Amino acid sequence: MRSRPFTYLFYIQYLGTGYHGWQKQTGVKTIQGTLEKAFRFILRHEDSIILGASRTDAGVSCNRGAFELFLKHEMPFDLLDAVNAILPSDIRLLEVQPAPSHFNIIQDVAYKEYHYNFAFGEKFHPFAAANLAYFVGYPDIGLMxxxxxxxxxxxxxxxxxxxxxxxDDYFREIIEADIIQHANAGLGLIPKQAYTFIVKGKGFLRYQIRKMITVLIELGLGNLSLEEIAQSLKKPELQNIPIHAPANGLVLEKVEFIKKVDSLGL
Incomplete structure (x- = not known):
């Protein structure tokens, strides 16, 4: 990226249900592709590069993600407001700041926090389904x-x-994993029996979190035991979790960096 010495860190949020994930792909609508189109229109050139801190899968949403924009020339005006004005309503840029040359949006991640929101019991209103998955049955939340x-x-x-x-490396470190009651349980269209699976880690494998919640639901319904989950982490070659939970429940809640960019000499 040295040929584009001006680097800017953007924070972003988006509803992922209408997109085929973050990463730009031919023939489908993605978050990165939509951003690049918007920046090209505002900057009136294609000489820029976007690099995301996390590549969410199709249908996965984001509350506070991050990406870098690399430019050959200094940002000439308030790019945040200009780009927000033409982005679709399901994508919003939150803030922007210059990033120092030694900042690396991939390597400098301290952790990513994902939330998987789910509910059970009576099926809820379809309008709530953008960020809430539904499971049949009444799982034991304490056991989960x-x-x-x-x-x-x-x-x-x-x-x-x-x-x-x-x-070559399937090892990942989970800093925190817990299940709590959904912050809006019982309010509006969110049912009382709504919960959030919180997971923090520096990085995750594809479908990892969605398979983790699948296993926890099966545990709560009595179809798996705690011992079987522990065994799956000790001898993973013996099985693969065949089903991953729906994408609509998963949200990249936030990305935290090792040091605040403001403290890196800006």
């Missing part, structure tokens, strides 16, 4: 909370990733 704690620490998550994911 115990299961979530098994994921904390550094484990081999080969059983919890896409079957086409081939990697």
């Amino acid at each position: 909370k115990l299961g979530a704690k098994l994921f904390q620490g550094k484990h081999n998550f080969q059983s919890y990733c896409s079957i086409d994911k081939v990697s």
